[in-house]
Amino acid sequence: MVSALPLLAVACGLALSASSVVAAVAAAEGNRRRRQLARTIAIVAAVPLLALVTRPSAQPLVALAVVAALGGPQPLALALAGAAAVLAGLVPMAGVSSLALVLTGAAAALGAHALGRSAWSHLAAGRDGTWTSSVAGAGTCGLVLAVSGNDILRWDYVFASTRGRVDAGDAGLVLALALLSALGGALLLGADALAATDATVASPLARRLGRCALLLAAGFALIAAGLVLRVTGGPDGPPLSGARHAAALVAAAGLIACTVPALLAEGACGDALEEEQQATLLSRLVVVVTLLAVLAAGVEGWRRAGTYLTPLTQRLLSAALVGFAASETTRLRTLARALTLGALAVALLA
Amino acid sequence: MTKLGAPAVVAAMALLLGLAASPDLPVLGWHPAVGGVLAGLAALFVVSLVDRRTPRRLVALGAATLALALAHDALRGERGSLTLSEGQGTRTFEEDGADGRPLGLHPLGDAVVLEERRPDGTVTLLAEDAARRVEVSPRRAASVAGYRVGDPRRATLGTRLRLRVTGGASGEASMREGDKARIGDLDVTVEQYFPDFAVENNQPFSRSDEPRNPAALLRVQRGASSWRLFVIRAAPGIHRPEGLDRTLALADIVPDEGVTLSVAREPAALLAGLGVLVVAVGVAWSRW
Numbered sequence: 001m002v003s004a005l006p007l008l009a010v011a012c013g014l015a016l017s018a019s020s021v022v023a024a025v026a027a028a029e030g031n032r033r034r035r036q037l038a039r040t041i042a043i044v045a046a047v048p049l050l051a052l053v054t055r056p057s058a059q060p061l062v063a064l065a066v067v068a069a070l071g072g073p074q075p076l077a078l079a080l081a082g083a084a085a086v087l088a089g090l091v092p093m094a095g096v097s098s099l100a101l102v103l104t105g106a107a108a109a110l111g112a113h114a115l116g117r118s119a120w121s122h123l124a125a126g127r128d129g130t131w132t133s134s135v136a137g138a139g140t141c142g143l144v145l146a147v148s149g150n151d152i153l154r155w156d157y158v159f160a161s162t163r164g165r166v167d168a169g170d171a172g173l174v175l176a177l178a179l180l181s182a183l184g185g186a187l188l189l190g191a192d193a194l195a196a197t198d199a200t201v202a203s204p205l206a207r208r209l210g211r212c213a214l215l216l217a218a219g220f221a222l223i224a225a226g227l228v229l230r231v232t233g234g235p236d237g238p239p240l241s242g243a244r245h246a247a248a249l250v251a252a253a254g255l256i257a258c259t260v261p262a263l264l265a266e267g268a269c270g271d272a273l274e275e276e277q278q279a280t281l282l283s284r285l286v287v288v289v290t291l292l293a294v295l296a297a298g299v300e301g302w303r304r305a306g307t308y309l310t311p312l313t314q315r316l317l318s319a320a321l322v323g324f325a326a327s328e329t330t331r332l333r334t335l336a337r338a339l340t341l342g343a344l345a346v347a348l349l350a
Numbered sequence: 351m352t353k354l355g356a357p358a359v360v361a362a363m364a365l366l367l368g369l370a371a372s373p374d375l376p377v378l379g380w381h382p383a384v385g386g387v388l389a390g391l392a393a394l395f396v397v398s399l400v401d402r403r404t405p406r407r408l409v410a411l412g413a414a415t416l417a418l419a420l421a422h423d424a425l426r427g428e429r430g431s432l433t434l435s436e437g438q439g440t441r442t443f444e445e446d447g448a449d450g451r452p453l454g455l456h457p458l459g460d461a462v463v464l465e466e467r468r469p470d471g472t473v474t475l476l477a478e479d480a481a482r483r484v485e486v487s488p489r490r491a492a493s494v495a496g497y498r499v500g501d502p503r504r505a506t507l508g509t510r511l512r513l514r515v516t517g518g519a520s521g522e523a524s525m526r527e528g529d530k531a532r533i534g535d536l537d538v539t540v541e542q543y544f545p546d547f548a549v550e551n552n553q554p555f556s557r558s559d560e561p562r563n564p565a566a567l568l569r570v571q572r573g574a575s576s577w578r579l580f581v582i583r584a585a586p587g588i589h590r591p592e593g594l595d596r597t598l599a600l601a602d603i604v605p606d607e608g609v610t611l612s613v614a615r616e617p618a619a620l621l622a623g624l625g626v627l628v629v630a631v632g633v634a635w636s637r638w
Contacts, residue, residue, distance in 0.1 A: 096489060284633060291630035298623055306491035306498030307429060307614035308622060309420075314373045321368030324633070329361035336361065346374065 008048055009058075009089020013247075015045035016065065017082035017254045023073035024258040027120065028265035038073035045069065046081070052088050057095030060348055061088035063105035068112060075261075076116030077109060079254025083247045090229075090243030096304075100297035100312060101348065104319075107289040108344040111323070114282035115337040116258075121275035122334065129262035130193040130207065136259040137186030137214050140221065140252040144179045147228070147245045152176050159232050161239050171227035178220035178249075182256070185213030189263075211263050218256040225249035244349070279337070283327040286340060290320040293347075315350060319343035354398045363395040378449040385424070385448065392417040408632030416625030419618035424448040427616045428456060428497070433505050435608035439463035439476075443497075443613045459496030464609060473502045473609050486611065497613045505610040511540060511566055512601040513581065519596075526606055527566075536596060537571040547582060554580070564603045570594065 019041035026034030046069035052058040061084040068074070068081035084105070123129050144152070151158045156172035158165060188210030195202035225246045232242025294316045301310035322343045326336035353359065370377045370388050377384055396417060399410035430453075432443040440463075445456035463476040465483070472487040477494045484492045484499075491500025507526075514522045519534035530539040546557040547565035554567065565582040577591040579598060586599035616622075 284636060288630050288634045291626055291633065295623055295626045295630070298619070298626070302491070302498065302616075302619060304489055304491060304500060306500030306612050307616060308619045309423070309429075309616070311373045314371055318368045318372040321364045321371060325361040325364035325368065327633075328357045328364065330357055336365070339365075343368070343372070346372075350374075 005051060006089040009052060010086050012045045012048050012065075013082045013085035013087075013089065013250060015082075016042055016069065016078050016085055017250060017257065019045060019069075019073070020075045020078035020082060020254050021257045021261070023078055024075035024261040026073065027075065027270065028261040030270065035073045038078070042069040042073060042078050042081070045085070049085055049088060055088075055091070055093050055095070056097040057091045057093070058088040059097060060101035060105035061085070061091070063102045064109045064348070067106045067109035071109060071113045074113045074116040075258030076119070076255075077112035079258045080112045080251060081109065082254050083251035086225075086250045087243055087247035090238055090246065092240055098296075098300055098312075100293045100300055100316065103289055103293035103296055104316060104344060104348050107286050107293060107319075107323075108341065108348055110282050110289060111286045111337065111341040111344050114279045114286060114326075115334065115341050117275045117279035117282065118334045118337050120270060121272045121279060123262050124270035124275055125272035128193065128196065129259065129265075130189045130196070130210075133211070133214060133256075133259045133263050134186045134189040134193060136255045137182045137189065137210075137217065139255050140182040140214075140217055141179055141186060143248045143252040143255075144175055144182065144221065144224075147224075147248050148172065148175045148179075152179060157228065157231065159228075159242060159245075161232070161241070166231055168227065168231040171224055171231055174220050174224040174227055178217050178224055178252070181213045181217035181220055182252075185210045185217060185256075188213060207263070211260055214256045214260055218253040218260075221249045221253040221256075225253070279333070280327065283323065283333075283337060283340075286344075287320055287323040287327055290316060290323055290344065294320055311350070312347060315343070315347035319347055354394065355401060360395070360398050363391060363398060367391060367395060376450070379451075389417075389421060392421075403636075405632050405635035408635060409629050410632075412625045412628030412630075412632055414625075415628060416622055419622035419625055422618040423616045423622070427614070427618070429612070429614040429616070430456060431610050431612055432458075432462070432499075433507065433608055433610045434462075434464035435507055435606060436464055436467055438608070458494075458613075460494075462495055462499075467502075467607075467609055471502055471504075473611070475499070491612075497615045499611050499613055501612040502609045505608045507606045507608045509543060509545070509561065509564075510604050510606040511543065511564075512604065513538060513540075513566075513568070514599045514601045515596050516599070517595065517597045522601065524604070534596065535572060536598075538598070539569040539571075540566050541569050541578070542567040561603055564600060566600055568598065570598065 019038045022034055023038035026038055046066045049062045049065050052062050064084040065081040068077040071077060119132055148157055152175055155176045157168045157175055188206045192202050192206045229246045232238040294313060297313040297316050298308035301313055302308045323340040326340045329336055369375055396410055396414045399406060399413060428445060430443045430445040432440055439461050441461045442455040442457050445453040447453050460477055464473060465476050466474040472485055475484045475494055477484055484494050486492050486499055486502050491498050510524045510526055512524050515533045515536055521534040523531040523533045525531050525540050527540050527543040544556040544565045545559055546562045548555060548557045563584060565580055568579055570577045577594050579591050580589045581598050581600040582588055583600045587597040
């Protein structure tokens with residue numbers, strides 16, 4: 001039962017990623033039945049993750065996945081929930097329970113919902129989804145580079161752990177292909193968006209090629225995640241860094257998969273104003289939950305380390321302030337919400 | 351005032367303060383003036399939050415409380431670390447500034463002795479003239495000598511030499527450089543330790559800090575007689591001074607392990623917590 005849990009968590013993670021794609025397609029089509037289907041898949045995939053709550057290090061990630069799934073069929077939140085579920089299944093069992101980190105996970109899920117709704121309000125307002133997909137491609141490039149480091153320049157993936165150094169040429173090759181595809185897609189779509197003036201689409205060919213390249217990158221990232229898991233996994237499962245690499249690649253694939261359907265649609269469905277109002281409400285909720293996490297981190301730090309000003313408290317305070325900025329500003333709201341999510345992710349994973 | 355309270359200005363200040371609060375961007379260490387600039391920015395941020403709405407005032411009140419508490423603990427709080435080996439005591443700790451720079455030794459409220467170190471990381475400290483035993487574990491800090499002491503972690507303090515005396519009243523002792531101990535019927539002092547022993551122009555020296563050829567210069571006393579001799583791990587008993595009828599050997603070297611503990615005194619901790627809670631209530635109460 002214990003050894004089956006990681007496998008179950010990975011399966012749930014993939015199901016959550018699939019629900020993200022269904023949610024993205026449903027949102028692009030305005031199909032309520034598909035939205036309901038995505039919601040059902042997400043909740044069914046999140047329930048088994050509750051079996052992982054006995055593992056202290058998995059608790060914040062389970063909180064993220066469950067809150068993201070319960071929050072509704074939001075493609076970005078579900079894509080991140082998928083990666084969190086994979087990571088929850090693979091992180092080492094040892095650790096210390098922390099209410100602050102559980103609240104951080106919940107705040108990150110709400111932050112992902114806010115960011116997703118904010119981005120969707122742009123699309124629902126009639127703006128083209130090319131920029132969103134281009135940014136997702138750039139994000140994938142960043143994640144692939146974070147996983148592979150400089151070794152990708154030699155088409156190689158090198159994993160160093162306490163068990164020794166492992167060279168995996170096959171994983172390196174697929175990672176490099178994922179990077180090239182994502183880069184190509186991001187550049188093609190970015191160039192198309194920049195070139196567009198009156199017409200929405202400047203070059204249908206560039207758009208089609210960019211979309212294909214991004215979809216290829218998503219596929220390569222998923223394959224690379226499997227190869228990375230094979231390379232880094234030992235008898236006791238992968239070490240933390242290996243698990244993070246695999247989860248980052250699942251997140252990269254999910255990121256692309258939840259933005260491309262908007263490109264395929266003629267025009268995004270939904271009410272821009274309602275989406276933005278929901279995003280504003282969620283942004284406030286993110287600040288409140290993050291402040292509660294700051295309080296919990298302070299108390300935990302004082303009890304465990306003798307000081308309330310631990311690095312976790314400081315990171316959460318930083319995230320709360322950035323989140324407050326995101327809930328205040330009327331300009332660059334989406335960017336501020338992305339920064340908030342990034343700050344929460346740093347607090348969660350550091 | 352109106353311009354200061356504009357959403358874009360409030361957001362920009364919150365963003366800057368958020369970046370400054372992150373431990374991953376150590377902005378306080380960039381320049382001594384940064385702390386003052388941030389304090390001014392925090393004051394402006396609090397002022398910008400004040401308006402006629404009650405939730406907003408609550409956020410401003412909480413932010414002001416939190417900023418004051420953080421400023422008080424940065425200026426008047428004390429934090430640092432102390433490193434002890436088993437049986438060692440101290441009345442001071444190494445103090446660190448708010449920007450992480452070491453400030454030197456700071457007195458504790460009382461003497462603290464490390465009595466025991468357990469494999470699970472828990473340590474037992476003796477405080478208040480050895481009248482009170484306090485346990486500090488990686489999951490639980492404790493109040494000792496007027497400070498919160500916690501986060502015990504292993505520390506290597508140097509090297510311990512295991513010296514062995516044979517050929518009569520034999521014995522063994524584990525000693526650091528400068529230590530004096532009685533082994534058998536001899537009083538032995540470790541005068542100097544050479545991790546990578548070598549001799550050049552009749553002068554002993556260490557070629558490196560790596561323990562490739564450990565050796566030590568000892569002073570040995572028995573009654574009124576006194577000798578100085580070298581012990582080399584690779585050549586046990588090679589040096590036998592005239593009149594000394596015992597064999598001294600450097601049996602082994604082991605890392606001298608101790609414990610480093612975090613020490614902190616933050617009088618405004620409760621106020622900071624209260625500030626965070628009030629801000630949270632204010633934001634939650636705001637118009638949704």
